[in-house]
Amino acid sequence: MRRLLLVLALLALAAPVIAAEPHPFTVHDLLAMERISDPEPSPQGDKVAFELRTTDLEANKGRFDLWVVNTDGSGLTRLTSDPAADNNPRWAPDGKSLYFLSTRSGSSQVWRLPVGGGDPIQITKSPLDVSNLTVSPDGSRLAFSLDVFVDCPTLACTRERLDAQAKKKSSGQIYQGGVGFFRHWDTWSDGRRSHLFVLPVAGGDPVDVSHGLNADTPSKPFGGTEEYAFSPDGRSIVFAARNVGAEEPWSTNLDLFLAPVDGSQPPRNLTAANLATDTQPVFSPDGKTLAWLAMTRPGFEADRLRIKLLDLASGRERVLAEAWDRSPDGLQFSPDGRTLYATAEDVGQVPLFALDVATGKVTKLVAQGHVRTPKLAGDRIVFGRDDLRGPVELYTVHRDGTGLSQITHVNAGRVAAARMGEPEQFSFQGAGGDTVYGWAVKPAGFEPGKKYPLAFLIHGGPQGSFNNEFHYRWNAQAYAGAGYGVVLIDFHGSTGYGQAFTDAIRMDWGDKPLIDLQKGLEAAVARYPWIDGDRACALGASYGGYMINWIAGNWPDRFRCLVVHDGIFDQRMMYYGTEELWFPEWENGGPYWQSAANYEKYNPASFVERWKTPTLVVHGGLDYRVPDNQGIATFTTLQRRGIPSQFLYFPDENHWVLKPANSLLWHDTVLSWLDRWLKPGAAASR
Numbered sequence: 253m254r255r256l257l258l259v260l261a262l263l264a265l266a267a268p269v270i271a272a273e274p275h276p277f278t279v280h281d282l283l284a285m286e287r288i289s290d291p292e293p294s295p296q297g298d299k300v301a302f303e304l305r306t307t308d309l310e311a312n313k314g315r316f317d318l319w320v321v322n323t324d325g326s327g328l329t330r331l332t333s334d335p336a337a338d339n340n341p342r343w344a345p346d347g348k349s350l351y352f353l354s355t356r357s358g359s360s361q362v363w364r365l366p367v368g369g370g371d372p373i374q375i376t377k378s379p380l381d382v383s384n385l386t387v388s389p390d391g392s393r394l395a396f397s398l399d400v401f402v403d404c405p406t407l408a409c410t411r412e413r414l415d416a417q418a419k420k421k422s423s424g425q426i427y428q429g430g431v432g433f434f435r436h437w438d439t440w441s442d443g444r445r446s447h448l449f450v451l452p453v454a455g456g457d458p459v460d461v462s463h464g465l466n467a468d469t470p471s472k473p474f475g476g477t478e479e480y481a482f483s484p485d486g487r488s489i490v491f492a493a494r495n496v497g498a499e500e501p502w503s504t505n506l507d508l509f510l511a512p513v514d515g516s517q518p519p520r521n522l523t524a525a526n527l528a529t530d531t532q533p534v535f536s537p538d539g540k541t542l543a544w545l546a547m548t549r550p551g552f553e554a555d556r557l558r559i560k561l562l563d564l565a566s567g568r569e570r571v572l573a574e575a576w577d578r579s580p581d582g583l584q585f586s587p588d589g590r591t592l593y594a595t596a597e598d599v600g601q602v603p604l605f606a607l608d609v610a611t612g613k614v615t616k617l618v619a620q621g622h623v624r625t626p627k628l629a630g631d632r633i634v635f636g637r638d639d640l641r642g643p644v645e646l647y648t649v650h651r652d653g654t655g656l657s658q659i660t661h662v663n664a665g666r667v668a669a670a671r672m673g674e675p676e677q678f679s680f681q682g683a684g685g686d687t688v689y690g691w692a693v694k695p696a697g698f699e700p701g702k703k704y705p706l707a708f709l710i711h712g713g714p715q716g717s718f719n720n721e722f723h724y725r726w727n728a729q730a731y732a733g734a735g736y737g738v739v740l741i742d743f744h745g746s747t748g749y750g751q752a753f754t755d756a757i758r759m760d761w762g763d764k765p766l767i768d769l770q771k772g773l774e775a776a777v778a779r780y781p782w783i784d785g786d787r788a789c790a791l792g793a794s795y796g797g798y799m800i801n802w803i804a805g806n807w808p809d810r811f812r813c814l815v816v817h818d819g820i821f822d823q824r825m826m827y828y829g830t831e832e833l834w835f836p837e838w839e840n841g842g843p844y845w846q847s848a849a850n851y852e853k854y855n856p857a858s859f860v861e862r863w864k865t866p867t868l869v870v871h872g873g874l875d876y877r878v879p880d881n882q883g884i885a886t887f888t889t890l891q892r893r894g895i896p897s898q899f900l901y902f903p904d905e906n907h908w909v910l911k912p913a914n915s916l917l918w919h920d921t922v923l924s925w926l927d928r929w930l931k932p933g934a935a936a937s938r
Contacts, residue, residue, distance in 0.1 A: 272669065274668065274669055274670060274671040275669065275670060275671060276670070276671050276696040276697060276733040276734070276735070277670040277671060277672050277673075277696055277729045277730065277732065277733030278670075278730065278733050278734070278919075279730055279915060279916055279919035279920070280916075281666060281669070281670040281729075281733075282724065282727055282729075282730060282915075282919075283307045283309075283912055283915060283916070284307065284666055285643045285663050285666055285722075285724075286304055286305065286306050286662050286663055286666075287304070287305040287306075287314075287643065287644065287724070288302055288303070288304055288636055288643075288644045288645065288646060288660065288662065289302065289303045289305065289624075289625075289636070289644070290302060290303040290339070290340065290341065290625065291625055291627060291634055291635065291636060291646055292341050292342060292343060292627065293323070293343075293628065293629035293630075293634050294343050294347040294629075295343055295345050295346070295347050296347045296630070297323060297628070297629040297630025297631070297632070298322060298323055298347075298629075298630065299320050299321070299322055299323065299327075299347070299367075300320065300321055300322075300323055300629060300634050300646060300659070301318060301319070301320045301331070301341040301343065301367075302318070302319055302320075302321070302341070302646065302660075303316055303317075303318060303319075303338075303339050303340070303341065304316070304317050304318070304319050304662065307912050308912075309912055309913070312911050312912055312913050313911065313912070314912075315335075315337070316337040316338055316339045317330060317331070317332045317333060317334075318330075318331040318332045318338050318339070318341050318350065318352055318365070319331060320367060321646065321659055321660055322659075323629050323630065323632060323634060323659060324657075324659070325657065325658070325659035325660070328660065328662075331350070331365060331367070332352075332354075332365070332372070334354065334356045336354050336355040336356035337353075337354065337355045337360075338352055338353070338354045338356070338363075339352065339353055339354075340352055340353040340384070340385045340477075342385055342386055342387045344364070344387065344391050345387075345389070345390060345391035346391070347367075348366065348367060348368060349365060349366050349367055350364070350365045350367055351363070351364050351365075351375065351385060351387055351394065352364075352365060352372075352385070353382060353383070353385050354372070356372075357374055357377075359378075359380075359381050360381040360382050360383065361374055361375070361376045361377065361378060361381075361382055362374075362375040362376040362382055362385060362394060362396065362451075363375060375394070375453075376394075376396075376451065376458075378398065378407060378458070379407050379408060379410070379411035380398045380399060380400065380407055380410060380411060381398070381399070382396045382397075382398060383396060383397045383398070383399075383446070384396055384397040384476055384477050385477070386477045386480070386481075386482070388482045388486040388513070389482055389484050389485075389486055390485075390486045391453065392452065392453055392454070392486055393450050393451060393452055393453060393486060393513055394450070394451045394453060395448060395449065395450050395451075395461075395480065395482065395489060395513075396448075396451070396458075397447065397448055397449070397469065397470060398410075398446070398447060398449055398458075399444040399445065399446050399447075400444055400445065400447050400460070401413055401443055401444055401445075402445050402447070402465075402466055407458070410444070414442075417442070425440070425442075427441070429498070430497065430498040431466070431497075431498065432466070432496075432497065432498065432499075432500030432501065433500055433501055433831055435876050436472060436473060436831050436832075436876065437472070437473040437831070437876060437877060437906060437907070438473075438874040438875070438876060438906035438907070439473070445465075445466065445467060445468050446468040446469060446470060446472060447460050447462045447463070447465075447468075447469065448460070448461050448462045448469045448470075448480060448489070448491050449461065450489065450513045450514075450515075459513070459514060459515035460515065461489055461491075461511040461512070461513060461515055461519065462491065462493060462509070462511070462519060463515065463518070463519075464518050464519070465493055465495045465509070465519065466495065466497060467493040467494050467495040467496075467500075468493065468494070469491045469492060469493040469509075470491075470492070471492060471493070471494060471506060471531075475492070478531075478532050478582070479491060479492040479531055479532065479533075480492065480533065481533045481534050481535055482513075482535075483535050483539050484535055484536075484537060484538065484539040485539055486513065487513060488510055488511060488512050488513060489510075489511055489513055490508055490509065490510050490511075490522070490533040490535075490542065491508070491509055491511070491519075491533070492506045492507070492508055492509075492530065492531045492532070492533065493507065493509060494506045494507075495507065495509075495521075501831060501832060501833045501834070502551065502833040502834045502837060503550070503551070503834060504528060504529050504547070504550060504551055504552065504553050504834050505526075505527050505528060505550060506529045506530055506531050507521050507522070507523045507524060507526075507530055508521070508522045508523045508530045508531075508533050508542075508544060509521055509522065510522055522542070522562065523544075523546070526546060526548070527550040528546065528547040528548050528549055528550045528551075528552070528555060529545075529547040529553075529555070529557075530544055530545070530546045530547075530560075531544065531545050531546075532544055532545045532582075532583060534583045534584065534585060535585075536585050536589040537585055537587055537588070537589050538589055539564070540563065540564055540565060541561055541562065541563060541564065541589070542561070542562045542564060543560065543561050543562075543572075543583055543585070543592060544559075544560055544562075544583070545557040545558070545559060545560075545579075545580065545581070545583065546558050546559075546560045551834045551837060551838050552834075552838045553715075553832075553834060553835060553838070554713070554715030554747065554754055555751070556577070556578075556579050556751040556754075557579040557580060557581070558571050558572075558574065559571065559580060559592065559594070559607065560572070561609070572592070572607060572609065572612050573607055573612035573613075573614055574612070575612070576607075576612070576614050577750045577751055578596040578597065578598060578748070578750075579596055579597065579747065579751075580594035580595065580596045580605070580607075581594060581595050581596065582595050582624075582625055582626055584626055584627060584628055584633075586628070586651060587628065589609065590608070590609050590610065591606050591607065591608060591609060591651070592606070592607045592609055593606055593607075593617075593626050593628075593633060593651075594607065594626075595623045595624070595626060595635075596748075597717055597719060597747050597748030598616075598748050599689060599748055599749060600677055600689050600691065600717065600718070600719055600720055600742065600748065601619065601620055601621065601720050601748075602621070602622040602623050602624075602720075602721070602748075603616050603617070603618055603619050603620075603623060604616070604617045604618040604623045604626055604633070604635060604649070605617060606651070606653070615653065616653070617633075617649060617651075617652075617653035618635075618637070618647075618649055618653065618656060620639065620720065621637045621638060621720055621721075622637065622638050622639065622719050622720060622721035622722075623635050623636070623637050624636035624637065624638070624644060629648060631650065631651065632648040632649060632650055632651065632655075633648065633649050633650075633651060634646060634647070634648045634659070635647055635648075635649075638721055638722040639675075639720045639721065639722065640675040640691065640693065640720050640721065640722065640728060640729070641667075641672055641675065641722075641729075642663065642667045643663050643667075643722045644722070645658055645659075645660045645661060645662065645663065646658070646659050646660040647659060670696075670729075670733070671696040671697055671733070672696055672729045672732060672733065673693040673694045673695055673696050673698065673728070673729060673732030673733070673737075673738065674693070674694045674698065675691055675692070675693045675694075675720070675728070676691070676692050676693075676694075677689060677690070677691055677720075678690055678691075678692060678775070678776065678779055680771055680772055680775035681771065682743070682744065682764075682767060682768040682771050682772065683744055683763070683764035683765075683767035683768050683771070684764065686744070686753070688741065688742065688743065688744070688768050688771070688772060689741075689742050689749070690718070690739060690740055690741040690742060690772050690775075690776065691718055691720075691728070691738075691739070691740045692737065692738070692739050692740075692776055692779070692780055692783075693728045693729070693731075693732050693737065693738040693739075693740075694732065694737060694782065695732050695733075695735050695737055695782075696729070696732045696733045696735075697735075698782065700782075702782065703781075703782055703783070703784040704735065704736060704737045704782055704783065704784060705735070705736055705737070705784055705787035705788065705789075705926070705930035705931060706736060706737045706738070706739060706783050706784065706785065706787065706788040706789070706930075707728075707731040707736040707737070707738050707788075707789060707791060707926060708738075708739050708769075708773060708788055708789065708790045708791065708811070709726060709728065709731075709738060709739070709740045709791050709792065709796070710741070710769065710790060710791065710792030710795075710796035710799050710800065711726075711740070711742070711746070711792070711795070711796050712792070712793050712794030712795045712796045712797070713745065713746070713747070713794070713795050714743075714745040714746075714757050714761070714765065715745055715746070715747050715754050715757070716746065716747060716795075717742050717746045717747050717748050718740035718741070718742055718746075719748070725908055725909060725915075726793065728740065730923075731923075731926075734923050734926075734927075735931070736926065736930075737780070737782060737783045737784075739772070739773060739776045739783070741768055741769055741772035741773075743757075743764070743765040743768035743769055744756040744757050744760075744764040744765055744768055745757025745764075745765055757839075758838065758839055759839065759840060759841055759850050759853075760854075761795075761798070761802070761839065761854040762802050762806065762853070762854035763854070765799065766802065766803070766806065766807065769799070769803075769807075770807065770810075773785070773788070773810075787812060787930045787931075788810070788811050788812065788930070789811055789812060789813040789814065789815065789925075789926050789929060789930055790803055790810075790811045790814050790815070791814070791815035791817075791922070792815070792816065792819065793817035793818050793819070793870075794818055794819070794877070794878060794907065795820075796817075796819070797816040797817050797818050797819020797820065797878070798819050798820040798856065799819075800814050800815065800816040800819055800867075801816055801819050801820065801821055801856035801886060802854065802856050802859075803865075804856070804859075804860075804862070804864075804865055804867065805856060805858075805860060805861075805862040805863055806859060806862070808862050808863065808864055808865060811865055812865070812866070812929045812930055813865065813866045813867070813868070813925060813926065813928070813929035813930070814865050814866070814867040814868070815867070815868045815870070815922055815925060815926075816867060816868070816869050816870070816883075816886060817870040817871070818870070818871055818872060818875050818877075818878045818882075818883065818907055819869075819878065819882065819883070819886065820856065820878055820882055821856055821857055821882045821883070821885040821886045821889070822855060822856070822857040822882065822885060823836075823840070823844075823851040823854070823855040823856075823857070824844055824848075824851060824852070824855070824857075825881065825882070825885075826878065826879075826882060827840075827843070827844040827851065828844065829879040829881065829882075830876070830877060830878065830879065831876050831877065832877070836851075857885070857889075860889050860893070863889065863890065863893055863895060864893075864895060865895070866895060866896040866897065866928075866929055867886070867890055867895065867896075867897050868897070868898045868899075868900065868921070868922065868925040869883050869886050869887045869890070869897065869898070869899045869900070870883070870899075870900045870901075870902075870909075870918065870921075870922075871883025871884070871899075871900075871901055871902070872902045872903075872904075872905035872906050872907065872908075872909065873901065873902065873903035873904065873905070874903075874904065874905060874906040875905070875906050875907045876906070877906075877907045878907065880901070883899070883901070884899075887899040898921070898925065900917070900918070900921050902914055902918075
């Protein structure tokens with residue numbers, strides 16, 4: 253019966269949305285949502301191209317197509333429908349055609365599509381996959397990244413070397429010391445680097461403008477086109493790269509490099525004096541000023557990002573809005589260069605802000621929800637926005653913050669068809685008497701006077717936040733739809749509450765955050781009479797998974813069950829097994845052999861004799877951030893101690909669970925585990 257229900261659910265997911273009585277939100281609704289990203293306004297500001305991801309259950313992956321909509325919300329049109337992945341749209345300056353990346357030729361290449369009608373034309377025929385496309389302001393050049401062997405003089409050389417490696421009968425790979433990451437996130441290095449190339453549209457060979465750097469640009473694994481920018485005259489390009497050699501695994505020193513687009517000179521480091529992160533460059537419209545985001549503390553990935561401004565003629569630098577204790581993202585200059593637009597986490601929201609370039613005055617333009625990728629569109633700003641009750645749709649707003657308007661409604665029918673829980677933000681006095689914030693989400697179909705079991709979610713990072721957003725892996729509505737109340741706490745270490753609050757978790761992983769979680773749960777139970785505090789399960793991933801293991805030994809009597817996903821079990825082995833060493837070294841005050849006492853002070857492995865709570869363990873085999881031996885050790889300990897436990901292992905997933913079928917299994921397994929311990933009798937019917 254359970255298998256039949258799953259099959260029927262999959263069939264229903266593929267069917268058109270039909271108006272009916274709303275049903276409780278489930279993972280099937282989550283996967284059915286179409287995901288908008290990468291909005292790109294036309295040069296004239298009258299249209300917005302964007303990428304739309306739909307879930308292809310049969311292929312067990314996402315499918316990507318390009319769409320366009322007028323900035324007044326009319327004229328929504330699908331531009332591509334090829335089975336291949338079409339993404340990364342960028343307008344030609346005339347606004348009549350779009351460049352984009354597509355795999356329709358068998359590899360990822362640049363194509364050009366007439367927006368008014370016509371077939372796409374392949375522009376590049378590179379022997380290597382093309383990524384991270386952008387177009388120069390005058391349209392004369394394209395910039396993109398290619399993974400190359402840095403000692404190869406041509407792209408053909410890289411292709412030939414890859415083909416030769418593929419023909420080898422032996423599987424062994426020798427990794428030389430002193431070259432940086434040998435594995436990162438979910439990938440083992442094959443010796444290549446992502447380099448930035450510029451291609452004249454009129455013809456010619458692509459030029460490696462990052463030639464000579466043994467570094468990736470964009471940075472891996474998550475960097476994109478936001479890490480480089482053409483100058484307004486199109487003659488030069490600025491890009492971010494971590495060119496630090498053997499120190500790469502323990503360095504956060506991204507620098508900005510300036511290079512001529514013809515490759516006539518080697519790239520010049522503009523930010524060598526700063527040994528911390530410099531990234532996301534953007535030129536003022538007149539080309540006289542470069543703005544970017546910079547940290548000040550080397551080795552700290554969650555330091556405050558400040559906006560820096562460089563006068564390119566004089567070389568003078570200054571920090572904009574030093575008193576504004578937030579970390580901005582997505583910088584955009586106004587057409588006159590007098591204003592910078594940006595987003596920033598802010599007390600559980602991610603608003604859109606305007607910053608006066610002369611005075612540093614900060615104005616909030618859009619306050620609620622999670623604003624994403626703001627871009628200028630004529631006299632308006634276009635951006636994506638989501639919240640706890642629905643996925644990203646596109647909006648526009650005047651540059652003074654008036655006239656907010658939603659211009660897409662691609663998920664309106666799906667949202668209306670699913671009954672969701674009502675979210676509410678609350679605050680309480682946490683560790684040290686500080687004000688701490690959290691969210692409570694009512695169960696779908698909430699009935700006054702009734703008590704509901706609780707899913708207590710703990711975020712990762714730890715420098716992260718449960719913002720007012722629609723998450724595709726840890727979505728509160730998946731639990732609310734299953735009949736659970738949900739509580740989410742932004743403990744000390746969380747972002748969006750000032751840098752001091754974020755810094756407070758350093759060398760204090762198991763103290764202030766745990767106190768915040770304890771006091772937050774107590775405050776939520778007291779504030780919301782519909783929460784049954786005696787029927788609660790705690791769940792978390794990454795640092796949240798660490799905290800679940802810490803709770804098991806240091807708050808062992810509070811929860812009826814626990815779920816630990818990709819969580820740290822042993823701090824010592826975590827240090828020696830992870831790849832980005834800057835993270836544990838910053839959090840614990842140095843390498844393990846220098847600061848062992850700090851690592852061991854909050855080491856979950858030291859408290860397993862207190863474990864007794866039934867626990868579900870989940871881990872991915874391709875997780876190199878928190879290697880899978882951490883999850884295996886957790887499950888082994890639970891089994892040896894005779895504690896009821898299960899281990900859900902995904903050999904093909906990394907630190908996240910991304911494949912649709914795996915997401916279905918993940919949610920089914922996790923909710924069945926909660927049902928087993930919080931709703932006896934319900935698990936058997938799931």
